[in-house]
Amino acid sequence: MTGLNSQRNLKYSVNFITILLRVKLMRFIVDCMLGKLAKWLKILGFDALFFSKIEDDELLRLADAEGRILLTRDNGLVERAHRGGVEVLFIDSEEWRSQVGQVLDEYHLRDKSRPYSRCIECNIVLKELSKAKARNLVTPFVLEQAQAFALCPDCGRVFWKGTHHADMEDKVREILTQNSKLKA
Numbered sequence: 001m002t003g004l005n006s007q008r009n010l011k012y013s014v015n016f017i018t019i020l021l022r023v024k025l026m027r028f029i030v031d032c033m034l035g036k037l038a039k040w041l042k043i044l045g046f047d048a049l050f051f052s053k054i055e056d057d058e059l060l061r062l063a064d065a066e067g068r069i070l071l072t073r074d075n076g077l078v079e080r081a082h083r084g085g086v087e088v089l090f091i092d093s094e095e096w097r098s099q100v101g102q103v104l105d106e107y108h109l110r111d112k113s114r115p116y117s118r119c120i121e122c123n124i125v126l127k128e129l130s131k132a133k134a135r136n137l138v139t140p141f142v143l144e145q146a147q148a149f150a151l152c153p154d155c156g157r158v159f160w161k162g163t164h165h166a167d168m169e170d171k172v173r174e175i176l177t178q179n180s181k182l183k184a
């Protein structure tokens with residue numbers, strides 16, 4: 001009995017770890033028609049590669065090479081992704097809030113979000129920056145006002161609380177507290 005239980009427990013742990021890894025490694029590539037969806041996934045901290053101009057072939061190649069889930073509203077692209085073995089999610093709505101909601105629900109990401117942890121331009125995770133190091137990179141006023149700073153290792157942009165408008169913070173709260181859509 002004990003053996004069976006521990007086997008079961010092991011199975012549960014393995015499943016749990018698989019889920020954790022999947023969330024940690026979950027990466028998206030977003031069709032160029034869905035810029036706002038890409039932007040908001042990045043604001044919420046998710047890895048969402050986006051190009052305002054990219055050929056479908058290149059989109060599929062990148063998705064395949066980097067193990068990214070393709071997000072698109074293009075049926076033709078969905079079919080090509082299926083044929084090429086690329087994981088793809090057809091985005092139902094034309095409205096960005098519903099689009100973000102669909103992705104969060106589909107991959108159970110609503111409580112995995114880390115808002116403002118990623119550079120929206122570069123899709124790179126920000127690094128913490130000490131106040132001492134921020135000293136030469138921001139104005140004295142910002143240095144005095146802000147408590148925490150972060151640096152994009154790619155573009156060198158410095159972020160701090162206050163970088164984001166109150167309006168953005170309201171929207172983030174709204175998105176994350178939306179009730180998950182009940183599956184029919």
Ligand SMILES: [Zn+2]
Nearest residue numbers: 119122152155
């Ligand atoms: Zn950047």
